[in-house]
Amino acid sequence: MKNSRSKYIRYIFFFALAVSLAACKKEYLNPNGAVADDVLLSARGLTGITVGLQKNFSTTRAGLLYAAITVNGITTNELISVNTGNTNEDRLMTGGVQVDGTNSVLLNVWTSSNKIIFDADNVINNAANLADKGLASGLIAHASIFKALALGNLSEFWEKVPAGTGQNVTFITRAEGFNKAIATIDNALALIAANPISTSFLSNIPTGVDIPNTLNALKARYALFVGNYALALSSANAVDLTKRSSLTYDAQNLNPIFEIATSTNNVIQPKNLNLGQTGANIPDAGDARIPFYTVVSTTVRINGFGAASLAPIPVYLPGEMTLIKAEAYARQATPNLGSSLTELNKVVTRPATGNVLDANYGMGAGLPSLTGPYTQQQLLDLIFKHRCIELFMSGLKLEDMRRFNQPLADRKRNFFPYPFAERDNNTNTPADPTF
Incomplete structure (x- = not known):
């Protein structure tokens, strides 16, 4: 700021x-x-x-x-x-x-x-x-x-x-x-x-937050989460993917990931270079998003948007909008698998430019194009995999795991209990979930 x-x-x-x-x-x-x-x-x-x-x-x-x-x-x-x-x-x-x-x-x-x-x-x-x-x-x-x-x-x-x-x-x-x-x-x-x-x-x-684009991007995100795929697609299409929208920092207001975790190495860090992914969801060899998000310094450490005290943190990534389009095409009443694959490949093949000022902060997978043909389920599996990589540490993965029917064993909880501070003061507080 x-x-x-x-x-x-x-x-x-x-x-x-x-x-x-x-x-x-x-x-x-x-x-x-x-x-x-x-x-x-x-x-x-x-x-x-x-x-x-x-x-x-x-x-x-x-x-x-x-x-x-x-x-x-x-x-x-x-x-x-x-x-x-x-x-x-x-x-x-x-x-x-x-x-x-x-x-x-x-x-x-x-x-x-x-x-x-x-x-x-x-x-x-x-x-x-x-x-x-x-x-x-x-x-x-x-x-x-x-x-x-x-x-x-x-x-x-x-x-x-x-x-x-x-x-x-x-x-x-x-x-x-x-x-x-x-x-x-x-x-x-x-x-x-x-x-x-x-x-x-x-x-x-x-400075930093592009208000009109951010409103449309969040509308696309939450429309996707409620299964309104037509609205998710139209809202994502309304976002100018050449523009950035980010939370900016200064000497009085530091990037919280860097301040609390990166600089101290005492709270949270990436689980591993696979970003915690297993099986078919492990990133491909040579995926340039891995060195963007992680760095090895004895152990795997945070890089990317938590690498520096004044590093901006995106409110959304252009890649998220592209993946929303890919998923919306694949999930709509009459799936459009060709358009879904086209959008997915925009993320898969985007090069890592090294230019942190570009709309996607210089991040890209830099992988060969996916050629298919793919069934609807195969495309959805690939979209989930690339959302996990592209949107690492965005706070969105738990919703993705539920939406893509990932095994419960792959997460520590499905939903969370309500804070006692709420329950003790509000008789309407719902029952806690079992998991």
């Missing part, structure tokens, strides 16, 4: 302190209503909140991004816990009943997601009242990105998700959670179509 944005970051810290109560209750009341009202009614205050959303999502060990990558990576064997003293990560690695409602890494995902949704709703609901509609659409669109990401993470890890915020909230299904994220995105896309985002708004938020 740019240093020029620090005034907004400081502003949101004071706001957050004023409005927050226990995160487990998802009720963030404010003991100083006048201050909160001023914040929620002013363009500057709402900008401060939405900048804070990005910071709270993308930085620190308690941030949603790092916690979700850790939970997902360890659970799906992408990552290992390298220090048994890190009890919560170590229990994730053991899996099963060892992962319970006391796990602090899971609690970070839960509380961070719910706080982001609460703050995003404040921006979305109050920005609509601003006279400057270009500023309002920017605020709503930016906040909607992080609300959608929070809803998506809750819906990936838990069978049911809170329907809203407040005490004793009810729960909705995870499919409804994904669809709620899509509805949030649709609202944002409609607003920016009617009122293009003002340059004044863009000059006062961190």
Whole structure:
């Protein structure tokens, strides 16, 4: 994030302190209503909140991004816990009943997601009242990105998700959670179509996130997750694959993967050079994505998007959109296996350019084209394999393993128990899954 944005970051810290109560209750009341009202009614205050959303999502060990990558990576064997003293990560690695409602890494995902949704709703609901509609659409669109990401993470890890915020909230299904994220995105896309985002708004938020492309990319992701393949395909096609969208960092706000894991080698690291894949899913010899994501320094270490303190982390990769197209073609009511293979080969054959400034950050497999012919199931198997490699440490693999019917034995849990902090304060908390 740019240093020029620090005034907004400081502003949101004071706001957050004023409005927050226990995160487990998802009720963030404010003991100083006048201050909160001023914040929620002013363009500057709402900008401060939405900048804070990005910071709270993308930085620190308690941030949603790092916690979700850790939970997902360890659970799906992408990552290992390298220090048994890190009890919560170590229990994730053991899996099963060892992962319970006391796990602090899971609690970070839960509380961070719910706080982001609460703050995003404040921006979305109050920005609509601003006279400057270009500023309002920017605020709503930016906040909607992080609300959608929070809803998506809750819906990936838990069978049911809170329907809203407040005490004793009810729960909705995870499919409804994904669809709620899509509805949030649709609202944002409609607003920016009617009122293009003002340059004044863009000059006062961190650089890096391409708002329109990110909204469409997340819509494609979550449409795929709920099996709406036509919507997934059209949304992925709406993304400009020559553009990047990433979370950026500075000296005050470091890349959390580097800060917590890479620089210390004391928390998480890749399981092996196969990225934890086994059998037919092991990467092909010469796949250039392996040295992109990993480096050997005595042991296998994190590289790629966690290699440096200021390394940007993509909100989505162009390769994800291409693989969404491949999967949507293969799964639609009348499968189009030819188009599916064409899209898959765009990922398989993309060279590793070494140019970290290109849209795919210089990453590519650099493999020979797949020639087929393939059955639908064979294509889906190949798409899963290449999603696991292309999207390593993206926090998406657990959803992929379920969607592609991978064996339960290949993951440490299928869904997670609800945090005790939620159960102890909400009588509507659902029963925990058995696995």
